[in-house]
Amino acid sequence: MRRSSPLPPEHLEWVQGWGRAVGAPGYVYRPADARGVADVLELARSHRVPLVLRGRGRSYGDAALLPEAMMLSLDRMNKILAWDPSSGVMDVEPGVTIEEIWRTALPDGWWPPVVTGTATPSAGGILAMNAHGKNNWHRGTVGEHCEEIDLLLPSGESRTLTPERDSGLFHAVISGFGQLGIITRARFRMMRVHSGFLDVQALAVSNLGEMLRLLDEAKDRWEYVVGWIDAFAGGRHLGRGLVHVARHLDEGEDPAPGRHFDPSVQRGPGRIAGVVPMSMIPPLLKPLTNRPGLRMINLVKYSLGRLTAGERHFQQSLVEFSFLLDAIPGWERIYEPGGLIQHQSFVPVRHAERVLGRQLELCQRAGMPSFLAVLKRHRPDPFLLTHGLDGFSLALDFPVTRTNRARLWRLVRELAEPVVAAGGRFYPAKDAALPGELFRAAFTGGELDRFTALKRTYDPEHLLRSSLADRLLGSFWE
Amino acid sequence: MADRFGHALVIGASSGIGEALARRLAGEGTRVALVARRQERLEKIAREINAAAGEQRAFTFVHDVLNRDEPPLLLQRIAATLGGLDLVIYAAGILYRPEDGEFNTEKDLEVLEVNLLGAIAWLNPVAERFAALGHGTIVGIGSIAGDRGRAGAPAYNTSKAALATYLEALRNRVSRTGVVVVTIKPGFVKTPMTADLGKLPGAVSADRAARLIVKRMHRRAVTAYIPERWRLISWAVRAVPSWLFRRLGV
Known part of the structure; x- marks a missing residue:
């Protein structure tokens, strides 16, 4: 049945993914309670218009976008x-x-x-x-x-x-x-938790193999384990970087836990060296968001990290350690006007060094080394379309420019192919460019059939959609 | 960042300049919605465009611009089909030349309905949409005929003059939101509409006109004469005093 009346044009907005590289027009509705949500759902059904769900818009790519659809933004349901x-x-x-x-x-x-x-x-x-x-x-x-x-x-x-x-x-x-x-x-x-602070240790590693071994060894001893890679380094330095490990303080370790639970002490000073406000970082960094600039930043970060890393432990607040991305307000805007995309692959342990090393090389060979590369250790979980597996993930940031867009999308395909061959998976929250057939090929246990069966049962009219779902699930979905 | 001309709508796409523009844009990779009354003609053009592109780039929507209630909903349907909308071209137009001594109100009003009221019915919701999104290009196909009131085609002259004024006002309303409004003033163009006017001096083909129009759209022109030499001619024609213009009998 065809729609009989237009949607109110005053609801039309241009909406972007968090990476600001992809966007779409949509008719945005922001109900403040469950009743309002039900009303929006009914409106979408009566207009025969698909509905895309959006929380705070922090998916990097097209997870909360669908051109010309109704968009249910849940940011006012915040109680x-x-x-x-x-x-x-x-x-x-x-x-x-x-x-x-x-x-x-x-x-x-x-x-x-x-x-x-x-x-x-x-x-x-x-x-x-x-x-x-x-x-x-x-x-x-x-x-x-x-x-x-x-x-x-x-x-x-x-x-x-x-x-x-x-x-x-x-x-x-x-x-x-x-x-x-x-x-x-x-x-x-x-x-x-028994303190608002963590015991943190930073370690430097000189190549990918060392990085993976260290993360693997550390995973049982430390609550938090994360590696940063200088994606510009090649050859025998491929995969060099820094590993940060952290654990919660045991009961009694923090003499004043109550004070450190206070949210006001969780945030850092908001200034670098007590002088430069963090809000000044994006404009200062912007001129460096190019290959030579980022090569330099990565080198300096690695070299400084190597100098200071080692046996020394230090304490860091939960917030400062956990939410690194929030330390620099508006950091994602340094990539404007083209924005950035992320790609995060998950690779089983036994293939990780080969596949992730290949990914770093592919980026360098394409002339698009990742501006920020982060490595983590993972395990399986019980969710149907999960990305979780016993292995490692590598998250890569790529700026999008007027000239590199098509090449970048091709590069994502090249990065993903060896992941699928190795039995790996991908993380939709960060994705904007993964070809659907590769996403689908990563599910070999009938998960997509079960998911589609649930969709047919609970959403036979295919009311809930997104660009991400359309792209990743493709004709399989329909 | 939206592609400037990734998704286009051409109203009046079944012949003449509108058809040529649709073909040219699709040839450049744009997904184009073709809107006109004649379904068979539209489908033929779409088939040819899609065959040449090797994929579906043209989508047809049958609509008579006299139905001024339809644009708001049809606009949303078109945008949904294309997956967005970046460019809207109003190219629908008819020409009526009364005989000496003929004063046909019905035909004159029909010219205004198609050339002017249809444009307003479409471009108002388009402008509202583009202003909300802070992005989009609106193109109106006017005419040098709108620069002067001639004895030969009073309603046509009026419609194109009014269209140019409407487009200027629209530009003044929405340009601060980032929306571009381009007024195109073609000189003589060989189209089915002008086929029975005899030999037209300096006439260009619809295809050439389309090429020049697209070029001027890319440059975000305010008012573009097609070809550019008509700007000078228009200036000269407008400079002719009214008493002399009357005696010339043009």
Whole structure:
């Protein structure tokens, strides 16, 4: 049936992914409560217009975009519905950010068990993307700490799901990038901490093999394990970089835990060397966002890190360690006007050195070394379309320019092919360019059939869509 | 960052300058919506465009510009089909030349309906959309005929003069939002509309006109004469005093 009336043009907006390299026009609706969400769903159905879900817009690529669709932005559904400091259980609306969660929990000695590199994503968004953090080996993904969700199905029916009740749907909604229903409430269990500070150690490594071995050894001893790679270094230095490991302080280690739970002491001074405000960093960095500039920055970062790395331990606040991306406000704008894309591959342990080394070489050979490359250790989790596996992930940042766009999209394909051949997977939250057939080829256990069956059951009209889902799931989806 | 001409809508795409523009844009990789009354003609053009491109770049939408309630919804359908909209060209136009002593109100009004009111009915919602998005190019195909009121085609002259004024006003309303409005004033162009006017001095083909128009669109022209020499001619024609213009009987 064809639409009989136009959508109100005053809702039309140009909406971008967080990387600002992809965008689309959409009719944006921002309801403030579950009733409003249901109304938007009904409006989309009555107009026969697809609906794309958006939390805080922190997916780098096209996960929360669909040209000319209705967009349900959940940023006004941002209330913490309940917080029990005795059990560490919190109920939130989907638009609540990680920042709002930790600010509520930390003063009572709790911390979100899984956080992303920025505190700005929404609760609904990190569940839909099954987000992970630097402690993926220990804590799994964010979905493993979710005890319950209220899901508004495209039919208008609302259901409460838990890992046990409606288990299949629960495990598909988490990781299902917003294609099965709208999360209107989520219940998380926090992690007890005994200090607002972490014990951190930085180590320098001179090549990829060393980096992977160190991450692997450290994963059992340290809560958080993350590697940074100087992606400009080649030859025998390929994969050189720095590893940061961190652990929560044990009970009694922090003589004044109460003081350090105070959110006001969590943020750093906001200035470099006490002088330059962090907000000045993007304009200072902008002239350096080119290959020679970034080569220099990577070299300086590695060299300084090598000088200061070693046995020395230091303490860092949970916020400063966890949310590095937030330290420089508006950092993503330094890549304007073209923006940036990310690509994150997950490769099983036994193939990691070969495949990730090949990826670094491919970037260099294409003349597009990643401006920022981050390595993490992972484990499998129970979610249907998860990226989790027993292996390593490499996240790569690429600036997009007027001239490199087509080459960059080709490069992403080249990067992804050996990942699929090695039994690897990809992370949709960061993706903008992965060819759908490669994403689909990464699922060999019938996961996509099960996901499609759920879609047909719960969204037979195919009301919930996104550019990401259309691209990655392709004709398989339809 | 949206592609400047990635997705285009041409109203009046079944013949003449509109058809030539649609073919040229599609040839440059643009996804084009073809809008006109004649379905068979539109589909033939779309088939040819798509065959030449080796993929679907042309999409047809049957619409009569006299139906002024349709554009808001049709515009959204077109944008959804194309996956966006960056460029809208209003090229629909008819020409009526009354005989000496003939005063046909119905035909004169029809010229205004197609050439002017249809343009307003389309370009208002287009401008609203583009202004909201801070992006887009609107192109109106006017005419040098709008620069002067001639005895031979009063309603046509009026419609093109009014269209140029409307486009100027539109430009003044939306240019601060980043929207570009281009007024095209072709001189003589060989099209089905001008086929029975006899030999036209200095006439160019619709294809050449389209090539020049696209070039001027890329340069974000305000008012473009096609070809450019008509700017001088127009200036000279406008400089002729009214009493003399009357005696010339043009």
